[in-house]
Amino acid sequence: MADNNQNPHECPDTGHEWDGIRELTNPPPRWWSIALYLSGLLVLVYFILYPSLPLINDSTKGILGWTMIKEYKEDLAKVEARRAPFEDKLAEMSAQEILEDEELRNYAIGSSKVLYGDNCAACHGTGGIPNEGAGYPILADDDWLYGGSIETIMETLASGRQGMMPAHRAMLTDEEVDGLVQFVVNSSNGEATEAGWQLYNSKGCVACHGADAKGVRQMGSANLTDRIWRFSGEPDEIRHTILHGVNDASNPETRVAVMPGWNEKLAVKLDAQKWDEEPEYDGTETERLSETDIKKLAVYVHQLGGGE
Ligand code: HEC
C-alpha cells in the first residue's frame, strides 16, 4: 500500500490523526496567502471609496461620492449633449428642409421611433400598419386621405383630422342603397356601370368623393376606386357606412374616425402661414407634442409611406 503520510517539508505534527492520516502544520502556498491579503485590502479600499455600510435611513457615502443614479444622470447628459446640436438645428429648420438634409433626416427618423411607438402605434400599428378592421388608416402606403406632402402631414399631426360623411339612411330608398353598395364594389374593381355612376351623381356622393370617385383631399373623403379600404370592402360594411355615415354625431351607429391633434399652437401657426398672416393665439392652445417632435414624426411618416 502507498504511504499517504509523506512529509517532505518535515513540518511539525499537530498531534491530530484520523485513521492513520496525520495533520501537519505546513503553511498554505505563498501565492494563495498573497491573494487572500490582497482581497482583504481590496474590501477595505472599496469600503472607503464607495457607499458601503447601510445605516438606518441611508448608507455611508464613500469618499468618491459615487452613486448609481448619478452615473445614470451623467450618461444621460452625455447623450443629450450629443443630441443637442441636432435638436437645435431641427428646431430652426422646416420639415421640408430636414427632409432634404440626409444627416438630419436620418437623425429625425431614428429619434421618431420611440415617439411614434409612444403616441401613434396604439392606433396606426407598428411601422404604420394597423390591425385589419380597426378603422385606422395605413400610414405605410402611398394612398393618402388628406395628402402625403410633408406640409400636409404636418397639418394633419398638428390639428388632427376628423373626416365627416353624413348618415344617408333617411335620404335613400332600399333599392338606392343596394345600387350604391353595388356601385362602390364595382368601382373598386374598375367595373362601375353607367347606372351606378348616375346614382352616385344624383344622390350627392359626387359632392364629396369627387367626379371620378377618387376622393377629395380637402375633406379626406376616401378613394372609392381602389381596393384600399378605409373601413372594409365587405358589402355589408359598405352599406353600414352609407346608412350611418362617418363621424355623424346625430347617428349613434356612425363610424368613429378621429385623429387627435397634437399641437394646437402649431396648428394656428401653420394655418396663418397659409394665408401669410401673423398667427393669433388666445392662450388656450395645448401642445401635447413639441413642434420639433411633430417635425420628426412628419419626416418619419413621410418616409414610411410614399411621401409626396
Ligand atoms: C386615437 C387613434 C389615433 C392616434 C393615437 C393617432 N392617429 Fe393618426 N389617424 C387616426 C384616424 C382615425 C385617422 C383618419 C382620420 C379620418 O379618417 O378623418 C388618422 C389619420 C392620420 C394621418 C392621415 C393619413 C392620410 O391618409 O392622409 C396621418 C399622417 C396620421 N394619422 C399620423 C399619426 C401620427 C404620426 C400619430 C402619432 C403622433 C397619430 N396619427 C396618432 C387615428 C389616430
Ligand code: HEC
Ligand atoms: C359630406 C361629404 C360626403 C358625402 C356626401 C358622402 N361621403 Fe362617403 N365619405 C366621406 C368621407 C370624409 C369619408 C372618409 C371618412 C374617413 O376616412 O374618416 C367617406 C367614406 C366613404 C366610404 C368608406 C370607404 C372605405 O374605403 O372604407 C364609402 C363606401 C362611402 N364614403 C360612400 C359614399 C357614398 C355611396 C355616398 C353617397 C350616398 C357618400 N359616400 C357620400 C364623405 C362623404
